Amino acid sequence: MKEKEGYVDCPEQQVIIYVEKENGTYGPIQTGSYITKNYIDDYFLKRKNLEASLQEQVKRDEISPVKFFMVFEDLTLSELSARTKIPTRKVRKHLLPVHFNKISDDLLNRYAIVFNISVDQLININPGPELTNAEVDNK
């Protein structure tokens, strides 16, 4: 790629890419992220829709908060089990509301640590604020 084609104006996310300079040598330039610059609004829209869809499933008693955060944070059952050190069969149960309501404080805390939220946020299904596109622009 030629150097002039590599520049993207995106101060929110800078990256290093390697390009062909005018003298024919290859080297690094610091530039902006193409996908953040052009598609971040689409990312936030999809996150918002995913959150709403999962919230609906929780309300209908189809999934537990553990399942909500597992999907929201793109974790697999096996990965969540390994990170919380809770056996897979137990994690599988905790994905259902009926079993989630019986989880001990210790296990709730382990889930909360992995999801990087408080136990309160876990129980109340509050993933915390994500920056909106307008906030990204102002950052």
Added chain:
Amino acid sequence: MSTIQFNHKMGAHCESGTVTSLLNHTGLEITEPMVFGIASGIFFGYFHKHKAFAFPTFIVRNRPGEMRKNIQKRLGIKFKTFSYRDSTVGMQALDVLLEKNIPVASQVDFFYMDYVPSWEQVHINVHFMIVMGKEGSTYIISDSYFPKPVELKEESLLRGRFAGGNMSPKGFLYYPEHIPENIDYIKPIVKGIKKACFNMLNLPVPFIGIKGIRLFARKIVDWPSLARDTEHLSHEVMKINILLEDQGTGGAGFRYMYATFLQQASDILNNPDLKDLSEELMSIGDGWREISLFAARIGKNRDLGPDKMKQLSNMIRDRADMEEKFFKQLRKSI
């Protein structure tokens, strides 16, 4: 405790950037592409099913940790490494190194790095950065993905260093302990190139190297049946762009950085063939970049019907053909 005098530099990739910065700090002038090339960093692997990944994915660099190991082996550099079972011991050990004025690389789960914007935070246990100081309960971090040093809360660093799961960091730390006075780069470059060619052409595994690119091309048409809904599919297809461009590759899935390595290697080895091949790889990289832009566009437009997925598949297959020819020529040129 205060901050160590450390020349923070942005890098294309976290592992090659971290190794390069630490070597530069210790007095060895070496570029990131040279580290990447000698370490046989260029790679391809496609994972259609993997217990750690919620959706099929691919990698474009060798196994995490291999760059440091290969640099150690090929350049005769000694890295001091540490792993810990106990997080308290691991955090204390880090503080002791900082008190000795040693900037130290740390392996972490990227998700807990609270200086990272929310849209970039993903659980990935193989992020590398350099801890260069501590002020109160805040660590000063040189992360090659950021233009300036950043601050990180002690609790976040602890969570990141001791996250469980696939390839868990186990508090892993390292720093260069010994660098030979005179390094002859010729043999390490040749070895690095030969190993990269072997990985891309000859590894007897159906999802690695050129075979991996072809598998990716075949399997991507099945992605719609694996997604929850159209938005999920759109997200996964657009991640192709992130994995090739934004996730620390130097552009085009490391192909541009490897082309830069070949150009530098051509001068050192006095081998003009490598210069020609670097140009060819730059052009192959342009093709990967077309794929990433195409993936972002069809993902954004939700234009993910069979014809577009087939088109994407064909573009990927075309890269496999080009790279097979390229790596065969590269192997011959050495």
